[in-house]
Amino acid sequence: MEIAVKKLEPVKKPDLAEIEETGQRKRSFIHKLYQDPIAWASTIWIVLVIAVAALAPLLTPYSPVSGNVAQRLLTLGSVGHVLGTDEQGRDIVTRILFGGRMTLLMGIAPVAIAAVIGCALGVAAGYFGRVVHAIIMRCLDVFYAFPALVLAIAISAAMGPGVKNTFVALPIVFIAPIARVTESAVKRIKGLEFFEAARASGAGHWMIIRHHVLGNIFRPVFAYGSTLIGISILVASSLSFLGLGVTPPTAEWGNMLGSLKDALFTQPAVAIAPGAMIFLTALSFNLLGDSIQDALDVRS
């Protein structure tokens, strides 16, 4: 019965209604998230990871980089090492706590950098004439030709391993999709009458962009960007796993997984821990991003 009713609902409201209802959305956005159990679960997990990563030095007596070689590859539940130790005798719990800092940073920072650059490009492409649009969008299409991971690996491989290079490679991967989302949002605004009213007032481009464009593209870009954080974590971890991102001995979940893969046959349970952390954290960001998108979307 419920399904039948759902099918009868109009699939798409006109754009005008969508923009117009922003205000109602403002209230119902939080409300919708509040009612969404998936959003709750993923938020709790993310807050937990952030909290333990921030408080890492207080939560563990061990060092994340130097270990006791005499206690290599202890199994789960060993005394003093709940999740065991790695191939250099470092405590896995400690490494995961400290590694979370790096992983979170590599999830959020590249997306934030890409959002700034992508928004600028998207606004320029959507706002200014056909020539600017064509130049920017065709250049971005080049980046679209490669899957995110392949592109990130190619850029990292070309520039060499290291955290700095990862912070260059990852934003490049995300600029193109963010710019595209921004561009379509700007184009929609351009078709609305308040935009035309602003033009009729004789306002300059910067004035119009600042007051009428930026405020109205924030929501779609924010919603889209939040889904990219999970992907960013995955790609960053993959780079580290391959030895292209964070280099040892710095703790990061991806490179922990990389170094523990050799111990997979002797201590499989120990190797699972960083993998599980990557999986759960990336999944949480992804699900939260989806929930935010649903809550912001007036059509749902």
Add this chain to the structure above:
Amino acid sequence: MYGRDQSSGGVSTVSVNPIIQIDGVSKTFKVKDLKGRKKVVHAVNEVSLSVSQGETMGLVGESGSGKSTLARLVLRLIEPDEGVIRFEGQDLRGLSSKEMRNIRKKMQMVFQDPFSSLNPQMTIADNVAFNLWVHGERKRAERRVMKVLTDVGLSERQARQYPHELSGGQRQRVNIARALVMEPSLVVLDEPVSALDKSVQAQVLNLLQDLKKEYTLSYIFISHDLNVVEYMSDQLAIMYFGKLVETGKASVLYTAPKHPYTKLLMESMPSFSKRERWNSFRLKGEPPNPLEPALGCSFRSRCPNATERCSAGIPSLSVVEDGHHVACYLWDGSEEAARISSLV
């Protein structure tokens, strides 16, 4: 003779102290048809019109007749392909952006859609104040905005609200306030009430009438609702397919229309008293395809009085009496026309 071949592309209706003079203005848009072939649509075709100071010019036409395009041409939101537009005697072509900005203060527009015409992320006061910010009048802005919002009947509390918190009619008042805050002399109203309920329409129309006196405005009032136009307009211009077909005093056009299209419009007007006239003039034929306009008069395909002459040439506006122009061979002053029009 007011032939369009003789002047610089059009005729002007004679009026004293014109605030805006449109002379032979054309605008075409390049489009692609279903098969992807490039076509040109003549949205506005050699239109000449002038609006006197303090007057309301009603601009009437069906969807796609080019009335909104004409409004945007007047405000120079789009550039005409041909023709001259003069605002208070000043040619708008080739003005620098700074000069144009000063003129924009004096000509404002009220938009049709009360929902999309306000920025949802700005308060009502900021939406109105934006116009003042553009012209560097931030200091005076707050007081001016409150004054004009009060004039359109909104409260101080509503000024701090966001557009979504207001009703359609209230939003349209904001829209009007935004136009008036610059103290313009000309306001172009593009279907300002067509998105509103009938009861709210009346309120907004009365408000517009009051404000016209208070702010000494001239209006260009675009609508397809003939009852609304009748209430608002001093002068009337009927558009069909990008061209003016009849212009003149509103009272004259409502009582004694000359062009067959105007007659059709007036007789299709729902009214309480003229019921029996309603079906006497049935609409026949297809409207022309804007991508493939046929030769001759564009109304020919639907006109009950069409003759061979109508497919051969395009009639231009000619005077039938003082201040009343009709673009139809029935009224171009020739002997044949006189004979036919006496029969009609």
